[in-house]
Amino acid sequence: MICKGLGLEKGYFEGEVSKTNVISVNHHIPCPNPSLTLGMPVHSDPNLITLLQQCDVPGLQILKDGKWIGVQLIPHAIVVIPGLQLKVITNDRFITPVHRVVTHAKEVRTTIGVFLGPSPKSLIKPATPLVRTEPEFRAFTYPEFLKTFTAGAKCDAQFALNHFRNKA
Numbered sequence: 001m002i003c004k005g006l007g008l009e010k011g012y013f014e015g016e017v018s019k020t021n022v023i024s025v026n027h028h029i030p031c032p033n034p035s036l037t038l039g040m041p042v043h044s045d046p047n048l049i050t051l052l053q054q055c056d057v058p059g060l061q062i063l064k065d066g067k068w069i070g071v072q073l074i075p076h077a078i079v080v081i082p083g084l085q086l087k088v089i090t091n092d093r094f095i096t097p098v099h100r101v102v103t104h105a106k107e108v109r110t111t112i113g114v115f116l117g118p119s120p121k122s123l124i125k126p127a128t129p130l131v132r133t134e135p136e137f138r139a140f141t142y143p144e145f146l147k148t149f150t151a152g153a154k155c156d157a158q159f160a161l162n163h164f165r166n167k168a
């Protein structure tokens with residue numbers, strides 16, 4: 001579906017670019033005063049794409065126009081979060097949302113995330129059909145990206161993207 005929307009050949013995201021598959025279960029315990037702590041800090045997912053199964057307790061928020069918006073709870077729906085590699089490969093067409101998880105005063109929140117990401121040897125670069133003049137990013141391997149992303153234990157998406165961005 002993503003390939004079709006972008007005009008890329010079917011199966012473009014199959015193979016090395018989506019070879020790693022990490023399943024993570026997040027168990028957010030209640031916090032009597034949710035203003036004191038977050039369930040998960042502000043971040044952008046560094047992988048290719050994340051598929052998230054929420055439960056019936058709210059908590060996930062996306063930053064939009066400087067405001068935190070709660071992600072709606074729809075029973076059995078999967079939340080699709082484009083990761084930073086999708087932003088690079090689509091040459092900035094995809095937005096990788098900044099998100100966080102707030103705590104709930106009383107309820108436990110358990111979610112299941114499937115994180116699809118590139119294999120270590122996969123070379124990440126903007127897809128040629130999506131580049132008009134110059135690609136926005138230079139080619140890199142996923143381990144190179146993660147090293148920059150996690151430098152100083154910061155998980156700073158803008159820093160990592162700027163590091164690999166071709167300057168005008």
Ligand SMILES: O=C(O)CCC(=O)C(=O)O
Pocket residue numbers: 024026040045052054059060099101111113
């Ligand atoms: O638990 C959630 O709702 C979101 C988790 C998340 O953003 C992540 O694991 O990257």
Ligand SMILES: [Fe+2]
Pocket residue numbers: 043044045099
């Ligand atoms: Fe996330």
